[in-house]
Structures are given as C-alpha cells and as structure tokens.
Amino acid sequence: MSGQRITILRAEGPQTAVRNASAPRTCRNGQPAVDSWRTGSASGDPSMSWRCVLLLLAAVVLLTQCGVTCDEPNTVDAALNLRTGDWVDTDFNLNQIVGQAHSISFRFMLQHPNSYYNNIIGESGSGIYTISKNTSASGGCTDRATLSVNFGGTGGVWPNINDLANGFRPNRWYHIAVTVDNQLKLRLYVDGVLGIIQNSGFQTSLQLSGGTWAGGALRFGRRKNSVNPPEQFYGLLDDVAVWDHALSQNEINSLQNNHKLSGNESGLIAGWNFNVLLGGATHPPKHGRPLAFNGNAARVWPLSGKNEEDAAKMLFEQHATKLSLPVKGNWIVNQGSDSDCGSHRGYASFCVDMYYADGPTRGQPIYAAADGTVVLVRDGSADDVGNQQVPGCTECTEGDGSCGYISNEVLIQHAPTEFSSYLHLKQGSVPQAIKDKLAGGQPVLRGEKIGEAGQSGTGGAHLHFAYLWTVTLPANPGINPPADTPTSPCGYTPSVPDSKPLVTRPFLFSEYWAKPQGASAFEFIPAATPQLGDTVRDTSP
Numbered sequence: 001m002s003g004q005r006i007t008i009l010r011a012e013g014p015q016t017a018v019r020n021a022s023a024p025r026t027c028r029n030g031q032p033a034v035d036s037w038r039t040g041s042a043s044g045d046p047s048m049s050w051r052c053v054l055l056l057l058a059a060v061v062l063l064t065q066c067g068v069t070c071d072e073p074n075t076v077d078a079a080l081n082l083r084t085g086d087w088v089d090t091d092f093n094l095n096q097i098v099g100q101a102h103s104i105s106f107r108f109m110l111q112h113p114n115s116y117y118n119n120i121i122g123e124s125g126s127g128i129y130t131i132s133k134n135t136s137a138s139g140g141c142t143d144r145a146t147l148s149v150n151f152g153g154t155g156g157v158w159p160n161i162n163d164l165a166n167g168f169r170p171n172r173w174y175h176i177a178v179t180v181d182n183q184l185k186l187r188l189y190v191d192g193v194l195g196i197i198q199n200s201g202f203q204t205s206l207q208l209s210g211g212t213w214a215g216g217a218l219r220f221g222r223r224k225n226s227v228n229p230p231e232q233f234y235g236l237l238d239d240v241a242v243w244d245h246a247l248s249q250n251e252i253n254s255l256q257n258n259h260k261l262s263g264n265e266s267g268l269i270a271g272w273n274f275n276v277l278l279g280g281a282t283h284p285p286k287h288g289r290p291l292a293f294n295g296n297a298a299r300v301w302p303l304s305g306k307n308e309e310d311a312a313k314m315l316f317e318q319h320a321t322k323l324s325l326p327v328k329g330n331w332i333v334n335q336g337s338d339s340d341c342g343s344h345r346g347y348a349s350f351c352v353d354m355y356y357a358d359g360p361t362r363g364q365p366i367y368a369a370a371d372g373t374v375v376l377v378r379d380g381s382a383d384d385v386g387n388q389q390v391p392g393c394t395e396c397t398e399g400d401g402s403c404g405y406i407s408n409e410v411l412i413q414h415a416p417t418e419f420s421s422y423l424h425l426k427q428g429s430v431p432q433a434i435k436d437k438l439a440g441g442q443p444v445l446r447g448e449k450i451g452e453a454g455q456s457g458t459g460g461a462h463l464h465f466a467y468l469w470t471v472t473l474p475a476n477p478g479i480n481p482p483a484d485t486p487t488s489p490c491g492y493t494p495s496v497p498d499s500k501p502l503v504t505r506p507f508l509f510s511e512y513w514a515k516p517q518g519a520s521a522f523e524f525i526p527a528a529t530p531q532l533g534d535t536v537r538d539t540s541p
Helices: 050-065 249-257 307-311 432-440
Strands: 015-019 037-041 079-082 087-093 102-110 118-123 129-134 146-151 154-158 173-180 185-190 217-220 235-243 268-272 291-294 298-300 331-335 351-356 365-367 372-378 409-415 418-423 449-452 463-471 502-504 509-515 523-528 535-537
Touching: 079 087, 087 268, 102 118, 102 129, 102 307, 118 235, 146 173, 146 185, 154 185, 173 249, 217 235, 372 432, 409 449, 432 449
Parallel strands: none
Antiparallel strands: 015 037, 079 235, 079 298, 087 217, 087 291, 102 173, 102 235, 118 129, 118 217, 129 146, 146 154, 173 185, 235 268, 331 351, 331 535, 351 463, 365 449, 372 409, 409 418, 418 463, 463 502, 509 523, 509 535
C-alpha cells in the first residue's frame, strides 16, 4: 500500500482568503468547520483571472476531502506512520510521571499483527517504560496479538477484552488508556472497556513498585537504541496524550468518542495529534511540543477515522534493495508472511515458504535475490530424510526437535540492515564459487546460483526465504561453522543462539508473476509479498 498525499493548490497573485460565513458547516461538537472559502483581491478589485478561480475552487475541494478538523481550524487530520527503523522522539521528560499517578492514552492501528514485539510507547533513557504489541512465536493458531505494559520492571499482558478470540487485528483503530492511580495500581482500557490481565485469574489491576521506573524522554515506535532495536511498531499512531492523574471511566469514554484531542482537556500535560498545519495555523500549546522524526517516520493524511479508509493510507515497507524471486519456474507459497498460524510469527514473522509446483522440490536451484556479500554458508547438515537427527544426541524434551540438524543456509548482506536468508538447502549443494566468494569477500550477483532446495532441519523439502533486519552471526562465521555437535545433558550447541538470533523485516519481491489460489490466470506483480496459496514465477507464463 502507498500513502496518498494531497497538495493544496494556491492561487497566484495578492489574494486573501476569508471564511464563507454564508454557508457554514458544523461539526459534531457544534463548532463550524473551516473548509469553505471565498476570495477577493487585496486591493478590492473584483476582477480575477479564471485560472485563479479554478485554482481556488480546486483548493476548496481538496480542503473538503482532507477532513479539516473542527478542534484545530486550518489543520488536516493526520497520524504517525512507522515502519522498519522508524521512531519519533519527544522532549517530554519521563521524570514528570514515573513513580506517580498518571495516565497515557493513544489510538493505534496495526499493520502486521503477528510480527515481533512492537514498541508503541517507549523510553529513550534508562529503565523501562514501555507499551507494546506482543505476539507469540510459538507457531500456534490460538494465540493472538496482545498488549504488554511494563513500568519499572513490573509488567503484564492484556488481551483484547472486546475480542478475545481474534485479539488485536490489523487495519482497525483501537483506543487505549493506561492509568496509574495514587496507590500505583495500573489498569488498561481497550475502547473504553477495562481489561483483564492475561493468566491472572481475572485481575484488572497490576501493582507497580515505587521509585524511578525509567529515565529519558518519551519515544514513539521503539525503545532506546541499546535495547532490542528490532522491537519495532508497524502501523499508525495517533492522539497520544499524557495526563497528571488516573483517568476516570467517564473521561476515558469521552476520549474514545472524540476523534481528536482539543488540547484543552483537564489534566492534560502533553499531547500529540500529528495533524498537518495549513497556512499560519498553530497547534494548541499542549500539542505544540517538538518532535524529532527518525528513519522514514512520516505523517499520513488525510484521515477520516474510518478503518478501511485510514488503513489504505498506511505506507508499506521501504528497503534499499530491489529483490527478485530467488527461484525459476512455478513455485507454490505454502506458508505466508505475518501468518496467523504456523511458524512465521514473532521474530520470524516476515518469511515465505515455497515448494516447486512441477516436480520434486529437492534439488531445484536457488538464486541470489539481489547483489550482495555472502556472510555465512552452511551446507554440511544431512537432508536425506526430513527431520534428521544428530547421531548420539538426546532430545531435551521428547519430540521438541532439539536434536534436529540445523538447516543448511546461505546468508547474504545487501545493505547495513538488510540480509536475505535461504534455508533448508540440500546438503553439499552450495557451489564452490559461492564459498570462494565468502572466503575472498567478492560480491555475489543477482540471479547467481547459491544452492539447491532441500529439507535440512525441516520435515519436507522447501525453500524458506527470510529478509532480516538484525543477525547474530557465529563467533567465527564462514563455511560450515561448527553447530551440530552433541552436548550434555541434551541437545547440541548451535552456532547461532536460539534466543532471538535474528529479526525479520517486511519485504517486497519486484517484477514477478503470480496466480492467487483459485485464480485461473497469472498476473504481473510490480512489487509485493507473495501470499499463502499463490503460485509465483519469475517470467511470463
């Protein structure tokens, strides 16, 4: 999806613009909306070129479409859009609220509900002050996106109290209020409804400890750089507000029902509604605090407050590397990216599994998706049969897979935070030329064969393609780093730690052909992520 930006056209010449008092339009709060204009020349001369008239009429139409707000005249309703590597810093010092009664409220819309931890609200300094979207990486189909809150090391997890079966879903606005009362009891409200802490026996409050929970300033989109920077929020954030007291149920209801903060609410310390200012418009004082945008963080607008319309404004991922399909011929996607079920969840959310549609998958050539530098090759793991085990290894827990061979893999770096990973390769299939390039540091080229599909470390032959943001390499990366050595009391020591070894990021393949499941014909795809059930190919059928 791409964001839509509206350009406000301006008439040439010394024009003045005044509100059209003869045709006022009222808003839900009874205030007139500033979206209807008439013009006159500064000198009083009634003559005006038709070109200027047409331009001004166009401006009227665009202003109407932009949803000019009632609470802040001359502004356009907007929200903050965050993707990989994006965050926004504020100048609001957390020492104003930590360890004492306060509230924080906001609206958010998820883009990828099954991705890794999404830090919606965080701290830029020491300690912990974070509100995050949480998703399990268990591979199950019953767990759904939840919210986790941790202030000062005390935290809990809250499911969506209004939809326990489905959790927090994508492309839908949610209003969240987190309150801390004078006894330091924390509560979380979802769309005005008091939440229940997960696995707590229906407790609705969490007892916090006193003291200084965190330092630094409030941050949107992620936490401080030194703590798991990949814990990235993907989606829209709006109407963030900090309050000097625990909001009451009536106050929360009022916030939920009013689409935008006015800046004049009682007890408001600071607020950010991210609106776009027109002309000489200014934010109310409590909305005017400076923001520092990092990465590609941006405002998207105009917003309507309607789920489907606002979801269409979300920007999709940007990465520096143009990626081609790493396969040739017809391949079927049997596990998609950001899936509700299966193993592509949490840190491994943005991966695609595919198998060859026109014959055996094992032995099919795999190609580099783009130019880059090979940083790791493993092709010594057995893959004659699915889920082969390391000889002499004892499972840590019966059937947990701890004795299975690590997948054969080629890992290519394309940019500082962009790596492509090709997993489950056939044993011994990585060409010597690729190994030589790893040893010598020479680049690999787009479309160059890097191996063959196999079933190492998995139950059946397929290609697992992942695009990675961060990678924890072995101490001595290279060709076949030691990994599958049995250890005591059970399992083996992998060369890459099992705990969060990598975090995937959204990606797009460019210029390929796809036939969705159930469709009769292929269509050309300029750039997209293949979906579950798609048949994909690199050339025209």
